Amino acid sequence: MTTAVALFLFKRPEETARVFAEIARARPPVLLLIADAPRPDRPGEAELCAQARAVVEQVDWPCTVKRNYAEHNLGCQRRLHSGLDWVFSECGQAIVLEDDCLPHPDFFRFCEAMLSRYRDDTRIGHIGGSNLQFGRRRGPESYYYSRYNHVWGWASWRRAWAQYDVSLRQWPALRDGGWLRDLLGDTELVLSWTRIFDDVHAGKVDTWDYQWTYCCWTQNQLAVLPAVNLISNIGYGAGATHTQTAGPYAELPLQALDAELLHPRWMIRDDQADQYTERMHGYRPRTWRKAWSRRLRRWLRGG
Template sequence: MRSAVLFIVFNRPDTTKKVFEAIRKAQPSRLYVTADAPRLDRAGEQEKCKEVRRIATAVDWDCEVKTLFREKNLGSKIAISSAIDWFFEHEEEGIILEDDVLPVSTFFPYCDELLERYRHDERVGVISGSNLVSKRFTPKESYFFSRQNAVWGWASWRRAWQYYDITMRDWPEWRDKGGLKSILDRNKLFESYWTSIFDIAYNGGIITWDYQWTCTCWYHGMVTALPAHNQTYNIGFARPDAVHTKGDVPDYIKKSIPEPLEFPLTHPVDVERSVDADALIDRYVFRANKRVFIQRKIRQIPLIGDLLSKIKQSILKVL
């Protein structure tokens, strides 16, 4: 395989082993492994992190391995974004996998081919392996273009990542000028939803890195290639050690079982996002409808949000 791979790991030996086996079968010639440091107040985490690092570097094929192992815990927001910085300091382009994103075998050649095809096309910012509406929307070609830069298994270029800004310094001015209107097809509910998300991220209320990447791609007019068939599956849901995937597996993920792509790939005639596919993603993945919108707004009101939380806890105690 031509493209380098960045493997982002932390403290889950079981999921790390599964994803590493998928990487091992693809046999990239260059593998970058990065891991945040264990948290000192978590019993047993140091041993888990040590085991994860051993698993993720157990390369038995012809491969150059580089590592970035943190000595102090940075948290996922800084640890992951700075690891991607590090990756693109060494590589012009490459594939990025986290320790809970399990790809099928065709994910790697799909990314490999599209990285080369769109290397110099600044309209394209991301090659994603994730299609969570594949049962509802299947294009004639092997992939399509979307505004949603899904990062459950993805690839990109240094030329795109160079714009990433974790502080989102351009967001307030862009928001006030109505920058989201055309991107979100003038859907007022969805515009309000993403405005709230980006406002919270801008003010430091979200401890992740990927909403900032979405904002970056939209601000710079970059679209994402999504496969006709889902190429990855998130195996990190419904686990006690989950961070951003707490709770049961959502229905839209259960229905998006990965399937291999057929080769040779067939390509869209032009780089033009599918409005129909984006509408389905809005509806079934982000649930952009009035009822859910009102529920989210109510939860954002501190007193009502606290009251709903207390009611839920009381009910659970009775049950």
């Protein structure tokens, strides 16, 4: 492979070792390591951070290794967005993994192919490795276009990341101008995403990924998502930052990608796949409740 890989790590040496083993198998020419520092009030965390950092020192292939290790704890939002700023200042394009995102070997091949194919096509801002359709393949193509840029294993370019704004400074003006209504065209979606972006803008959410969605949407950019799942999140549990309780997305099975990629004939967003994502993620809560209410009534009637 020829593309740089960025790995974010913190305090999970076992998960880091599993993800690093797949990176080593892919043998990227450049490895960018980004780590947060331990929190001084958490007993044992410093040792775990040191163990995780020791794992990624075991580079045994020709590779340029660059490190960006925090001297004090930054937290999820600041560490991720500052680390990604650094990654895309170093590289024009990169593949990004976190220490709980276990990739299928085909993930790297898929990212490289898509990075090359859409490098200069500004209609695309994000390449994802996750397929969260639970086995529903929408067509014969090897991937589809989506408005949802899943970030459990992904890739992008400097040109796309350059528009990222962690504070959503222009959000109030866009909100008041009806931008989301024009973009999404659905009252439930508009209400859900207005609440999300309001909370991010107010500093109530310690995350970076909603801002990346906002970034792609404000640039009218789509995501490329594989037709099969290439990333398994192995980080659910007590040591996680945001995924302490196992849910339906925990450790989804991995599947090999088509040996020869079949590209979509048209660049049209897959609305059926996106609607499924919206229901599963709760972006359409009333629609979801109505659907399950209908199913329950049918079951109670015996049909």
